[in-house]
Amino acid sequence: MPPEGVPLKLEVAGLGVRLAAQITDVILTLIAAVCLLILVASLGFSSPGTLIAIGSLMFFVIRVPYYVMSELAWNGQTLGKRLMKIKVVSHDGTSLSTHSLVLRNLMKEAEIFLPATLLLSLDAASPLASGLALGWMAAGLMVPLCNRYRQRLGDLVAGTHVIHQPVPVLLKDLAEQPAVQTARQEGGGFLTHQLEHYGAFELQTLETLLRAQETTVRAGSNRKRDATIEAVVEKIRQKIGYANKVPAAQRLEFLRAFYNAQRAHLEQRQLFGERRNDKHYAAEDMSP
């Protein structure tokens, strides 16, 4: 997507989050409109009869520029979107243009607000018209449900997506202990043929397991965790034909050492152009 030529994956925001952001924005603009309305009413410009008409007009006048301006100024985020940590980005990876922001927010009027106001203003006496408005809204809401990137009609027209803002969290590197050293402590280490069994998928599963050991230190789940670790250790030992028994105290260390050795091995293979996605890599090679 970006011009640097390194494709980035961004996570498309779900409808729930977007709805929450939308509701926040509506409430904010509504508050602004009501404040302004009270100001106008206190100045005595108009009769009470027209207050509702003026109020809806004000809501409209505040609402439309609010979305466009805030998304322009904060790079694709209204206040509600900021709160929910989602963001508008353009489909083709270039920066957001004014045009697309204007367009997607104008379409929002047509998609959501108009049928909504219609629904509110129509009384029960005309079921056909209310039904029509309801159907229209439903059709508008069906569009994001039916498409892969959860785009509204306005997003489609403007060529934009709404994404979760990625949160960079740098975790500790598990392989900071030098592999050779841990292996020496272990007494023996792993031989090359013992490391031929697994691929990247298994390695990363092991990584997740080891990280979980670091974070969750709860008393209640201790026993269950020990059982899992034991099962994993036994499984690996069987698979790679590791002869020595692993004492209970050293199981975690064994796994760490194995992780290091396995990762070093796989990364080396990868440098030579041999990617191993999972333990079935041999079968894939046989049947291309």
Add this chain to the structure above:
Amino acid sequence: MSKADLIRSTRFRKEREADWQRLEALVAQAERDGLQRMDFTEARDLATLYRQATSSLAIAREISLDQALLNYLEALTARAYLSVYAPQERLGGLFRKFFVQSAPQAMRRSWLFILIGFLCMGLGVLAGYQLYLENPAWYHVFMPPELAGGRGPSSTTEELRRVIYDENPSASGLGAFATTLFSHNTRIAIFVFGLGVFLCAPAILLTFYNGLMLGAFFALHAERGLGPDLGGWLSIHGVTEISAICVACGGGVQLGAAVLFPGDKTRTQALYHAGRDAAKLALVAAVMLIAAALLEGFGRQLVQDVSMRYALGWGIGLCWFVWFGLGGKARQ
């Protein structure tokens, strides 16, 4: 322990980690305060570090199997990318560019669709006029009672005249009627534009219906010999307001046409392409509606002379036309 003992991807990470963390801090700052408020060195570092991180990500994808590292880099570059490639235009410049350049250009490019909009309206007026002459009962079919403001075939000529030449402007509920009419017309314009996407038909029908109302209304007055007076009353703001509805209709039809006849492109692409001009048409319509509201609020009550009304209304219409026709031409 020496550095050489570490495995390769760990060394790779150790060498670059400080840069990444600095980038993370810079990105957070840019998102919080905006790019404009960063000093030169910070902005420069942000761009450089972003490019470094991008290439780090590309390398890491090749050599590292550390999932946590990959996730981190991916998120970091995406975040940095979004703030590096943020829109960097100023609002004032945007307004100027829109009014001086892009709006008239868009209007000229989509003249055909706007013509269709005017045609729908014109046919509607004609049909409404003829139908009313045939049978005045049509008036009630077309005209919603709250818009008619008590004016109908049953009201006397004198009543009609009184509405047109308002002797006592302040007492007539300037707010009420103007607001109703304005919000009605604004709503029509938005409807007409937004509905265009659904295969043109609703936009065209709605414009036509609006024309019908206008035609019937006009016929009602013309029958009593009030045609020219009503023309003045309407044209002072109507030239602008009705044109706005037609322009909005043009934008809507443009979108609908992109869905109906995408040509060689896919429908989504065609919609995206048509949207560029259509959005500008919608904005132009919005500007025109605001101008019409001002005219309606002040001009109609202040200017009571027929010829002055005509001159003002059509003069402003001419101004719009000149803007669209001559604005934003490329200098030779």
